[in-house]
Amino acid sequence: MPDTLLYQQDGPVVTLTLNDPERRNPLTGNDIVDRLLEAIARIEADDAVRVVILTGAGTAFSAGGDIRTMQQQATGDHGPMKLRRDYRGGIQRLPLALFNLEVPVIAAVNGAAVGAGLDLSCMCDIRIASEHAKFAESFVKLGLIAGDGGSWLLPKLIGLSRAAEMSFTGETIDARQALEWNLVSRVVPATELMDAARVMAARIAANPTHAVRLTKRLIRESLHSRLDTVLEMAAMFQAVSHQTPEHKEAVDAFLEKRAPKFG
Known part of the structure; x- marks a missing residue:
């Protein structure tokens, strides 16, 4: 085989x-x-x-x-x-x-x-x-x-x-x-x-790994969950995302008009 x-x-x-x-x-x-x-x-x-x-x-x-x-x-x-x-x-x-x-x-x-x-x-x-x-x-x-x-x-x-x-x-x-x-x-x-x-x-x-993975999780959960459940998950995922180095780098890069550099 x-x-x-x-x-x-x-x-x-x-x-x-x-x-x-x-x-x-x-x-x-x-x-x-x-x-x-x-x-x-x-x-x-x-x-x-x-x-x-x-x-x-x-x-x-x-x-x-x-x-x-x-x-x-x-x-x-x-x-x-x-x-x-x-x-x-x-x-x-x-x-x-x-x-x-x-x-x-x-x-x-x-x-x-x-x-x-x-x-x-x-x-x-x-x-x-x-x-x-x-x-x-x-x-x-x-x-x-x-x-x-x-x-x-x-x-x-x-x-x-x-x-x-x-x-x-x-x-x-x-x-x-x-x-x-x-x-x-x-x-x-x-x-x-x-x-x-x-x-x-x-x-x-090219995008931050955590953002892509969490986005996929939300899309998948939305297939069988209520809106309020997905919103609650989104609030938690977003709170985590706001504290990541990748988010800070993306914001800094936007304000400085340059390409971001993600690890």
């Missing part, structure tokens, strides 16, 4: 590459979930990391679930309660980990993002698509539902009606339609995808 996840750090930017291209980077039937969780924990603990880029090797971002694994689950001695435990102790740990990761994650979607692969891209904060990217919430085509949080994630990104259309039909949309539906931020030529992701990462990494 290949090294299913490549971890590369270039200064403040970590690039994670799903690396099972012959099987189109599936998220089951291998150790990729555990590898991603290990990488997320490593990133969360490293203050030097300011941005993450997630992409796939080969022609696919991720084809989602491995069909042979599904066949074994359907025909083997797997009762529903065991399968439920497998989901909860397996792939369902991934959306929770990415939701709670305070470092921004950019999905550089290089090709097909299908089923759990689409949902993985939705777990990221920003999606940039190659012109060759395709997206499908295809679970119904296999008589399944999104067991990894897609039913919660997708409507928040593209709205209820379009999420229902994708989920009920299981049909594929191309990169241009994904852009029209706000599923991705931009579409670029395939040869420019990683450069575009790195430029975006550099723009984010």
Whole structure:
């Protein structure tokens, strides 16, 4: 089995590459979930990391679930309660980990993002698509539902009606339609995808780490919290931010009409 996840750090930017291209980077039937969780924990603990880029090797971002694994689950001695435990102790740990990761994650979607692969891209904060990217919430085509949080994630990104259309039909949309539906931020030529992701990462990494991480936390919490709860969190985060050296440097630099120098 290949090294299913490549971890590369270039200064403040970590690039994670799903690396099972012959099987189109599936998220089951291998150790990729555990590898991603290990990488997320490593990133969360490293203050030097300011941005993450997630992409796939080969022609696919991720084809989602491995069909042979599904066949074994359907025909083997797997009762529903065991399968439920497998989901909860397996792939369902991934959306929770990415939701709670305070470092921004950019999905550089290089090709097909299908089923759990689409949902993985939705777990990221920003999606940039190659012109060759395709997206499908295809679970119904296999008589399944999104067991990894897609039913919660997708409507928040593209709205209820379009999420229902994708989920009920299981049909594929191309990169241009994904852009029209706000599923991705931009579409670029395939040869420019990683450069575009790195430029975006550099723009984010140029800002103070604490401000970016706390901003992500507020955006994530706003998805399921009341306004007064988010305002209370914002008051505390802002009080902390006012006392940081980075804030003082930013204010001084503005008044002195120079570029700030953040550590």
